Structure formats: C-alpha cells, structure tokens
Amino acid sequence: MNQPNRLMHVLCKNNRSPDGSSSMTGSILTIRQSSIQTPFNRDLSHTSLSEAWGCETVDETADRNWFYSPYETTANVEQYNYKPTSFTPKNTSRQDGLYNTAELLNLVNGNLRWSDYVDYTERDVVLKDEKSCGLNYVLLRNRDLDGDDIVDVEELHWYITSLEQIFALFIGDQGLSVEAQLYPQAVGNLPNALLDVPTGHPLRGVYQWRWHYVTSTADGQTAGNVPVQVWAEEGISTSQYAQNWAKEAVPKVRCARNLGMASPSSQAGDATYIGTAGNNFPKDELVVVTETTGTENANSIYRFDLRNLNKESRRLAFTSQGLIPGDEYSLQSRVYEGFETGGWYGLTYEANNNGWLQAYPMRIYTPLSANEAPIVDGTFPDGWRIANIRELAIFFQYCNDNNEWWGGANYLPSNFYSFGTYGNSYDGNVNTWFVSRGGITMTMSDGDVFRVRAVRDWVPGT
Numbered sequence: 001m002n003q004p005n006r007l008m009h010v011l012c013k014n015n016r017s018p019d020g021s022s023s024m025t026g027s028i029l030t031i032r033q034s035s036i037q038t039p040f041n042r043d044l045s046h047t048s049l050s051e052a053w054g055c056e057t058v059d060e061t062a063d064r065n066w067f068y069s070p071y072e073t074t075a076n077v078e079q080y081n082y083k084p085t086s087f088t089p090k091n092t093s094r095q096d097g098l099y100n101t102a103e104l105l106n107l108v109n110g111n112l113r114w115s116d117y118v119d120y121t122e123r124d125v126v127l128k129d130e131k132s133c134g135l136n137y138v139l140l141r142n143r144d145l146d147g148d149d150i151v152d153v154e155e156l157h158w159y160i161t162s163l164e165q166i167f168a169l170f171i172g173d174q175g176l177s178v179e180a181q182l183y184p185q186a187v188g189n190l191p192n193a194l195l196d197v198p199t200g201h202p203l204r205g206v207y208q209w210r211w212h213y214v215t216s217t218a219d220g221q222t223a224g225n226v227p228v229q230v231w232a233e234e235g236i237s238t239s240q241y242a243q244n245w246a247k248e249a250v251p252k253v254r255c256a257r258n259l260g261m262a263s264p265s266s267q268a269g270d271a272t273y274i275g276t277a278g279n280n281f282p283k284d285e286l287v288v289v290t291e292t293t294g295t296e297n298a299n300s301i302y303r304f305d306l307r308n309l310n311k312e313s314r315r316l317a318f319t320s321q322g323l324i325p326g327d328e329y330s331l332q333s334r335v336y337e338g339f340e341t342g343g344w345y346g347l348t349y350e351a352n353n354n355g356w357l358q359a360y361p362m363r364i365y366t367p368l369s370a371n372e373a374p375i376v377d378g379t380f381p382d383g384w385r386i387a388n389i390r391e392l393a394i395f396f397q398y399c400n401d402n403n404e405w406w407g408g409a410n411y412l413p414s415n416f417y418s419f420g421t422y423g424n425s426y427d428g429n430v431n432t433w434f435v436s437r438g439g440i441t442m443t444m445s446d447g448d449v450f451r452v453r454a455v456r457d458w459v460p461g462t
Ligand SMILES: [Ca+2]
Pocket: 144, 145, 146, 147, 148, 149, 150, 151, 152, 155
C-alpha cells in the first residue's frame, strides 16, 4: 500500500546486434498495477489496526463525462433526474460505500449480468455503452471470478466511495501520494481557464481547476435523494450531485476496496451480509469518537481519537494556544492525534456585511481597528481555540445526528480559503467555509446564524 505503481513487462522478443555486443528487448504487454492508497496509519509500530480500506491511485475515468445513471444525457443534468422520480434511493449510508454501491447495482436481489455492461476483448475490458451509467466503471474494476456471467456480491471488491470516505481522503491527504490526493495542490496552480477541448466535447465549458467528486451516498439530508457531491477545489464543500451554480467542474469518482476483510455475503443474517449498511465497513475506524456526556444534546462533549490517521496528515506538536490563521494546506488546518470539543460562541458582525466576512479569519486574532467590536461574543477561555476546517469536517461527519448541538448555526473555521481573498483569488468573492449540519458551503444567506466552536488538543488515553 501507498507504494509507487508497479510495472511488469512481458517480454516477447530479444534482438541482438550482428556483432553480439548490444541487445534490444521488446515488450508487447505491460501490466500496470496501481498502488492502493489508504489514509490510515501505516506505521509498523501502530499494531492495533486489522481492517481498513484503500482507494485507487487516480480516477481512471478522468476526462470522461461521468454519468450516474442511464437516465442522464448531459454532464449538467437536472439534479433530480438521476433516477426516475418514483425511485427511493437505498444507497443512504454516509459511511459504507460497498453497501451503497451494491444497492445502486441492486445486487442483493438482482440478477445483473456482466455481459450486459462490458465486453471482454483479447487485451482489455471495455464498456458496452460509453454514455451509460457511471456504475459501469465499477464493473470495469471488478471481475466475474467464477465465470457464470452473474455479478455476484462476492465479486464486488471495488466500489464507489461514500461521503465519509471522501472526507477521509481530505482529512488524511498528506499520507497519500500526490497523484492520489483528492485535490493535488498543483491543480490549483492551473490557469483560471476552461479546459482546452474541442467543440462538442462533453467537458467543454468546464474549469480545469474545479474538481467535483460524486459519492455513493444519498443521505436524504445533505443532498436530498440524490448523491452528495464534494467540491475538492474548495477542500470539502458539499452539494447535490450535478449542482454547479454555474461553476462547471471536472466530474470525478474515486473507487475504494476493503483491506483485511472478508468478501461480502448475499445471505441475510450473515455478519458480512451486503444488504446491511455498516456490515462491510472496517470496524477499525479512521476517526474514533467518544461522547463523554453519554446522551446527545446541546452540551455534548465529543472526544476524537485520530491515532488511526496517518502521521503525515497530523500536527505532531501539542498546543494549548490559538493558531494563527492559514489556508486549508497549512499546518494550522490539520488535526492533532486527539481533540475535544467545548462550547459555541456567537460572532459579532454587521448583518449581511460581506466585507466583514471576508476579513473574518484575520480579525479573529487581529481586529482591524481599535474601534471595532470583538469578533467573538463573550470571553474565549484560555487553552481553547477555534476549530479549523478539518475539525469542522469531522463534526459534520461524526456529530451529525445531534441536531441540538449544532443549534441551526453555521460554524466558521479558523482558516481561510486558498483561492479566496488571501489566496490566489480564483474565487475572490468567497473567503472561508460555513459548516452547518446540512452541508458545507462558501456562500451565506440573509439571516444565517454564524458561530465558532471551541476545541482543544487532547492526548488520547488521558
Ligand atoms: Ca459471477
């Protein structure tokens, strides 16, 4: 895992020069085995992990138009058009991408045939219809292992990542090879321009630096009955699938496979029954959550143990200080090996004042002038600091059931956006994230309530 890709050349021909002093090796077949990349802790000394998941190195469907279903006809589909209107999605798990994918393929009760989707040629496996469902691409990555032409659940090794898994690739991005990262930083250095593709190309009119990942999760909350889409150029913003707000992006999907786990089962009641969300997700969680108060309410205190996350993605030094603002790539936007939550604090600001929000991250610590009101209502206690974007992303994923804890507010991180006012200004009209229980955005609305959440580093086990 997390090793360079391996190449194997099958040699067929050796040519030797007439004098015998040199030779040329011909290769007719090159087998490329892509490295599996995992955000989990790979230190040999970290021996408690027995199950995990990893993802493919790169999106092998990049540069193609990625459709979620055969009902779509263009890249910019109507958001509710991915299934017939009478369809109620079952792919509702925020966590278990294998379960979601099995539900999307209707594998538990279905009778799907490999030959309806893919052709096996002498050298390759090809799609029967390039324009049909993106789930074909899942089938391209898996194989009919017993040769009966039925897509058996046991044969579903690669699946479309869930919302939680895409979040994990953001939180743990520094432990992945650059090409496997959700959004390699170099992509943000591409010109602020559209992709250079000919007229009629499906990706015509798409900004090359905007990458939007489609997850397998339709959780009914974040994006209604359509899958959640993550805007990787904004780190971790969420929206409905195919919702672009006139910001056309390169459509992406990332497939994953489980590591150290048994194949799923089609037998109801089995521990690995694929028709139950969570059965086929590693028991060793990337983020281990405990709630010290026992019941969920507005005063819940959460503790997060992040020792299962790769070290490269963590801030290694414990601190009891506030961290000066940085963007989402900065050390200040990473997580320590553990942290715990404190209370929320209201923000004083001029209502609907975009300028105030643009200056927000800097003003947390450095008011622009002595006459300005303090940013945070009340006294922020010593030893606590404002949660950063990755910590807020963890709240979004792991504290989402607790409606009272969120209190209907948008939480602002201690970071600014690298493409906003303080960055390269590709998105100069936005500056930071608003994280609510229902989604993560960079746009605000009149009447929105803004707060910050206090956190502090915590050493797990103490
Ligand atoms: Ca089969």
